[in-house]
């Protein structure tokens with residue numbers, strides 16, 4: 001029988017590999033294989049039809065060695081314990097590779113937000129926030145949006161937490177609406193960071209930005225902003241998709257037109273039509289002939305089943321964990337270069353960090369300043385990962401983990417603990 005994919009196993013193997021290359025003994029990094037703290041919660045919600053439904057959720061703090069835990073809350077039917085653990089661990093290493101003073105955490109609720117009313121979602125979010133309140137706070141653990149959640153949900157989380165504390169606590173979540181302590185540029189930050197990453201990669205590889213073909217899987221927050229910004233730079237976006245399927249035009253898609261169509265909220269790409277458009281499945285989209293492939297949806301999209309058929313020259317992981325380790329090896333053997341999630345999609349947490357700094361220090365930055373500080377951090381991190389990967393003759397994923405595992409282990413050792 002085929003073994004079920006477990007993203008947390010992926011994390012453990014990558015950490016083991018990096019730690020052994022760094023020459024660490026097992027006892028020096030063993031703790032990184034276990035989440036520091038985990039909470040499972042159940043939330044009863046009265047649905048609009050009068051029935052009562054009990055939802056399950058999680059909050060996991062993987063590490064707080066370098067600072068408070070930081071990470072999003074996912075609202076999705078596929079959420080499970082191992083996925084949340086993996087996402088929390090990826091946050092630890094992501095914050096370390098871009099060198100911001102956070103540990104890693106993540107949360108999730110097993111639910112399908114697309115089938116819930118605003119009132120039901122509000123009730124669920126408030127109950128979840130109250131349930132995890134003992135764990136979160138500006139100095140302990142700071143949630144943010146992830147798949148299926150957004151600025152609106154963050155406002156509800158902040159409100160519930162503030163009611164429990166008796167005063168407004170802006171710094172308890174990031175990714176909030178601008179009028180509620182949010183930061184200019186946060187909504188675009190992850191996609192903007194992916195754009196900086198692709199720019200840095202193409203520069204290293206002596207390839208032009210203008211006219212280079214890109215395929216984007218997932219047109220949610222991250223994928224749609226990535227497609228918008230790359231299109232604006234003159235890149236040729238030949239295919240994009242959402243959960244319903246993809247659209248493809250080898251001459252390049254009208255991205256502003258697609259974004260306007262999707263901005264309605266409920267529209268799906270399977271129903272989108274325009275001259276020159278071909279409808280394809282998500283599986284077909286991943287196998288298109290392109291220069292850059294940007295998986296920006298969920299985990300386990302490029303795996304042992306399809307890695308041999310992937311035709312792109314570069315994979316830039318905008319989603320968390322879209323490529324399995326088995327696929328990593330196949331891509332590497334086939335000469336396909338991959339920029340790992342913990343580097344490529346770090347723009348969101350970097351600007352979340354700026355938002356939190358603003359909230360706790362009562363500052364207010366301009367969008368230009370946010371974007372230019374983000375660029376500095378993304379460029380510096382890319383350069384460091386590229387350099388170590390070249391020096392050690394290894395992949396960019398291993399390079400990113402060499403830097404981040406070392407930083408987390410040193411933070412623990414600096415405190416005198418393993």
Ligand code: NAD
Pocket residue numbers: 145146147148149190217218219220221222223241242243244282296297298299318319320321345346348349
């Ligand atoms: P989102 O909910 O805004 O969008 C998800 C997109 O993926 C939607 O277009 C959806 O239709 C599509 N999708 C869902 N299931 C799919 C499937 N089975 N096949 C193909 N497409 C599918 O989520 P998001 O915030 O854009 O997050 C996307 C990824 O980026 C996730 O892995 C998330 O963890 C990661 N990420 C997000 C942020 C952020 O700031 N939002 C930051 C870093 C990483």
